[in-house]
Amino acid sequence: MHKSVFLEDTDAFSYREALASGESIVLIPVGSLEQHGPHLPLGTDTILSSRFAEGVARQLGALVAQPIAYGYKSQQKSGGGNHLSGTTSLDGTTLIGVVRNLVKSFLNQGVRHLVLMNGHFENYQFLYEGIDLALEDLGIKPGAAQSVLLLSYWDFVSQDTLAQVYPDGFPGWDIEHGGVLETSLMLHLEPARVAMDRLADGPAAVLPRFDRLPVVPDRTPASGCLSSAAGSSADKGSLLYKQVVEDLVADIVTELVLEPARAAVLQ
Numbered sequence: 001m002h003k004s005v006f007l008e009d010t011d012a013f014s015y016r017e018a019l020a021s022g023e024s025i026v027l028i029p030v031g032s033l034e035q036h037g038p039h040l041p042l043g044t045d046t047i048l049s050s051r052f053a054e055g056v057a058r059q060l061g062a063l064v065a066q067p068i069a070y071g072y073k074s075q076q077k078s079g080g081g082n083h084l085s086g087t088t089s090l091d092g093t094t095l096i097g098v099v100r101n102l103v104k105s106f107l108n109q110g111v112r113h114l115v116l117m118n119g120h121f122e123n124y125q126f127l128y129e130g131i132d133l134a135l136e137d138l139g140i141k142p143g144a145a146q147s148v149l150l151l152s153y154w155d156f157v158s159q160d161t162l163a164q165v166y167p168d169g170f171p172g173w174d175i176e177h178g179g180v181l182e183t184s185l186m187l188h189l190e191p192a193r194v195a196m197d198r199l200a201d202g203p204a205a206v207l208p209r210f211d212r213l214p215v216v217p218d219r220t221p222a223s224g225c226l227s228s229a230a231g232s233s234a235d236k237g238s239l240l241y242k243q244v245v246e247d248l249v250a251d252i253v254t255e256l257v258l259e260p261a262r263a264a265v266l267q
């Protein structure tokens with residue numbers, strides 16, 4: 001059995017030992033509670049960001065903190081919209097505040113590097129702002145030893161993988177909500193939490209080039225998904241997961257100049 005990489009399973013003394021090394025890395029998964037159509041659970045974004053964080057942490061000898069399980073409001077053109085039941089969101093200022101508090105707390109405890117692993121499209125700029133304000137609060141300036149990385153996992157999907165996962169053409173990350181990427185990843189990682197017999201097939205949503213507030217609810221397909229998940233498979237999920245974890249690890253190792261043998265030392 002693997003030693004757990006999750007902070008929730010770690011005792012404070014072992015955690016302090018990791019901090020005392022001066023080289024600790026903590027990943028914070030960030031997701032949402034959001035409708036993902038009839039075939040995927042509301043926690044999909046949180047589940048997937050947590051699984052990516054876990055995969056990366058195992059290879060880096062890093063730790064995974066409790067996820068931020070609620071996200072910024074779902075938007076019609078990227079998540080179907082915040083008007084749909086099941087979607088339960090934070091105001092931007094609230095999310096910024098949560099991130100600011102957590103980043104400050106982890107860095108104050110002596111975590112060397114934090115990695116925010118985003119899994120919900122709408123979160124990104126609010127995470128950026130929360131990190132920026134925390135660093136300002138702490139007086140951490142360019143060139144400091146401590147740092148925070150922010151990323152969304154789908155930005156690590158390679159062109160090669162895209163071509164294999166979407167043989168008929170890639171619809172774009174914004175309308176991937178509840179589509180082939182998330183469904184395939186869930187089929188690979190959490191098959192018991194996917195109901196393929198409930199999948200709603202249909203054409204991709206056609207949305208205007210502007211946002212209108214309040215939203216026009218009819219513009220969101222009845223399924224709540226913006227593109228069809230037909231063609232999803234566990235094999236595609238496995239390909240996606242392995243390639244993305246590999247690229248995440250490679251980028252983080254290079255960026256933070258980590259020793260290759262670090263996983264063996266710290267785990």
Ligand code: ZN
Nearest residue numbers: 044045178182
């Ligand atoms: Zn999602």
Ligand code: MN
Nearest residue numbers: 045079120121
């Ligand atoms: Mn989302």
